[in-house]
Amino acid sequence: MNKMIMTGAIAAVLLILSAIAAPLLTSYDYKTQDISIRLSSPDTKHIFGTDELGRDVFSRMLYGARISMTVGIIAVLISALIGILLGSVAGYFGGLIDNIIMRFVDIMLTIPTLFLILMLIVFLGPSIINVMIIIGLTSWTDIARLIRAEVMSVKKLAYVDAAKLIGLRKRTIIFKHIMPNILGPIFVYMTFGISGAILTESGLSFLGLGVQPPYPSWGNILTAGKDYIHTAWWMVFYPGLAIFIAVFSYNILGEGLRDYFNPRLKKENK
Amino acid sequence: MKQYILKRLLLIIPVLIGITIITFSIIHLTPGGFVRTNMEMNVKVSPDSMERLKVLYGLDKPLYEQYFKWVWRFIRFDFGESFIDNRPVLDKVLERLPATLLLNLVSLAVIFFLGIIIGVTSALKRNTFYDRFMTLFTFVGYSVPTFWLALILMMLFAVIWPILPVSGITSFNFDVMSLGEQVADVIWHLILPVFITAFGGLAYISRYVKSSMIESLTQQYTIAAYAKGLPENKIIYKNALKNSLLPVITLLGLSLPGLIGGSFIFETIFAWPGMGRLAYESAMTFDYPVIMGTVTMAAFLTLLGNLIADISYALVDPRIRYK
Numbered sequence: 064m065n066k067m068i069m070t071g072a073i074a075a076v077l078l079i080l081s082a083i084a085a086p087l088l089t090s091y092d093y094k095t096q097d098i099s100i101r102l103s104s105p106d107t108k109h110i111f112g113t114d115e116l117g118r119d120v121f122s123r124m125l126y127g128a129r130i131s132m133t134v135g136i137i138a139v140l141i142s143a144l145i146g147i148l149l150g151s152v153a154g155y156f157g158g159l160i161d162n163i164i165m166r167f168v169d170i171m172l173t174i175p176t177l178f179l180i181l182m183l184i185v186f187l188g189p190s191i192i193n194v195m196i197i198i199g200l201t202s203w204t205d206i207a208r209l210i211r212a213e214v215m216s217v218k219k220l221a222y223v224d225a226a227k228l229i230g231l232r233k234r235t236i237i238f239k240h241i242m243p244n245i246l247g248p249i250f251v252y253m254t255f256g257i258s259g260a261i262l263t264e265s266g267l268s269f270l271g272l273g274v275q276p277p278y279p280s281w282g283n284i285l286t287a288g289k290d291y292i293h294t295a296w297w298m299v300f301y302p303g304l305a306i307f308i309a310v311f312s313y314n315i316l317g318e319g320l321r322d323y324f325n326p327r328l329k330k331e332n333k
Numbered sequence: 334m335k336q337y338i339l340k341r342l343l344l345i346i347p348v349l350i351g352i353t354i355i356t357f358s359i360i361h362l363t364p365g366g367f368v369r370t371n372m373e374m375n376v377k378v379s380p381d382s383m384e385r386l387k388v389l390y391g392l393d394k395p396l397y398e399q400y401f402k403w404v405w406r407f408i409r410f411d412f413g414e415s416f417i418d419n420r421p422v423l424d425k426v427l428e429r430l431p432a433t434l435l436l437n438l439v440s441l442a443v444i445f446f447l448g449i450i451i452g453v454t455s456a457l458k459r460n461t462f463y464d465r466f467m468t469l470f471t472f473v474g475y476s477v478p479t480f481w482l483a484l485i486l487m488m489l490f491a492v493i494w495p496i497l498p499v500s501g502i503t504s505f506n507f508d509v510m511s512l513g514e515q516v517a518d519v520i521w522h523l524i525l526p527v528f529i530t531a532f533g534g535l536a537y538i539s540r541y542v543k544s545s546m547i548e549s550l551t552q553q554y555t556i557a558a559y560a561k562g563l564p565e566n567k568i569i570y571k572n573a574l575k576n577s578l579l580p581v582i583t584l585l586g587l588s589l590p591g592l593i594g595g596s597f598i599f600e601t602i603f604a605w606p607g608m609g610r611l612a613y614e615s616a617m618t619f620d621y622p623v624i625m626g627t628v629t630m631a632a633f634l635t636l637l638g639n640l641i642a643d644i645s646y647a648l649v650d651p652r653i654r655y656k
Binding site: 166167169170171172173174175176177178179181182183184185186258262265266269270271272285288289292293296299300302303304306307310311314315318 | 347348351352355356359360472473475476477478480481482484485487488491492590591593594595597598601602612613616617619621624625627628631632635636639
């Protein structure tokens with residue numbers, strides 16, 4: 064294990080733990096308003112200050128972490144599921160099926176993802192569930208291509224021929240015998256995918272197209288902060304810093320895992 | 334070469350058909366069709382224009398017939414009229430296009446210029462402090478949310494240290510400036526947006542150039558050049574650099590969709606009068622024809638970017654042409 068994996072993993076686990084343990088880490092909840100202390104700067108009682116309705120920014124960030132992390136993880140699970148399914152089918156069967164699936168991937172790649180997401184959100188309406196599903200449905204192309212290439216190279220190995228010879232079903236060969244061999248790249252993709260999904264969700268929520276108030280998300284705390292950048296810097300600085308730290312740690316983790324699973328790169332670094 | 338370009342152009346047709354199918358299905362995703370949804374949400378739509386819309390989109394006809402009619406409009410670049418001001422969608426999109434292209438092309442130029450320099454120097458100084466610093470620096474840029482960085486810089490430049498403009502593409506007194514002043518004014522407004530976009534995009538290019546450069550430095554022709562006794566500068570900058578930059582050309586086209594895709598969050602913050610902001614504004618006002626128009630235009634630009642990348646790659650690398 065290298066340093067990058069350790070740093071990234073520890074940071075990611077800490078973030079998830081603090082999101083889960085939100086009620087233990089703060090004595091305020093995310094929606095109690097107190098107009099008398101609105102926009103007060105960070106002090107010992109409210110370590111990240113309060114927002115325009117007098118809500119504790121730190122608590123809103125902790126509860127926002129729950130939502131942002133959940134959206135990120137579920138979205139990636141959806142996209143990984145679609146990508147693994149389409150990629151392995153295309154890679155294993157080849158020929159016409161491969162051609163059809165890959166042309167579909169080409170088409171998806173041509174429409175800029177954020178525009179596609181914007182369009183879908185406008186038609187389906189913004190909500191936590193919709194945002195998760197839409198991000199998942201629009202970001203599976205990379206993993207599909209990756210899995211396809213991996214499956215194509217693994218299926219040439221002798222043990223796959225052996226599995227065919229003893230008459231195993233294709234489904235069994237793909238998911239029981241090929242898949243375990245390409246788990247590495249899948250993990251790498253999913254780690255980068257989480258950071259990408261968190262970034263997309265926060266961007267959408269920031270524009271009012273993602274998680275809707277009163278539910279806090281790192282992105283929509285920033286939206287409110289945007290109107291007070293002249294007076295209340297803490298409403299802009301801390302939530303954005305949280306997004307950055309989350310994205311950065313998942314990216315480092317992904318980077319470390321990529322080196323770990325790719326022996327050629329490891330040799331190069333020595 | 335002609336044959337290759339022709340083949341490449343023919344490949345666009347199935348992709349175009351696919352785009353129309355996806356866009357069309359999304360329009361019809363909403364229960365009751367988008368005209369009704371719009372009617373419920375937008376008080377500005379009169380029953381009269383509802384009827385006109387229904388006729389325009391032929392919503393009473395069977396789905397396949399609607400699709401072909403829609404594609405026929407699509408081919409003639411007729412996306413209908415905006416719900417908000419009844420102007421043709423194409424006009425609205427086209428007048429926003431220059432600002433988006435200007436921002437993205439300048440950013441792309443900066444990203445490639447700096448990315449190649451960072452990539453090459455990191456490859457030459459592998460595993461030194463400089464290399465590690467640059468890796469971290471570009472990695473931070475890759476991870477930082479652009480809209481947050483934009484807000485922080487706006488805070489810095491608008492409130493604390495007002496030397497750079499933080500919104501729009503021109504100053505309020507743009508109309509009375511001379512041509513030279515106008516150009517300077519636009520460049521002045523470009524600095525912050527381009528800096529933020531470039532910071533985010535550097536990692537990808539510099540890493541690619543770095544590994545490509547390392548690869549060509551270990552190739553046999555490089556070893557042969559050393560053996561021949563060529564001066565090191567010549568080997569690095571003539572042989573290795575030239576060969577490692579070839580694949581970078583394809584990245585030009587490929588990085589366009591990411592930039593254009595990110596532009597709507599970005600343009601909205603900076604009040605940049607581009608296509609992304611138009612897409613966002615029309616999303617907020619449920620102006621469906623304009624949303625469709627911007628999505629189609631974004632896809633079209635991406636397609637064009639990929640085409641240019643492929644053709645320029647074939648131009649510089651004969652192996653591609655004869656495959």
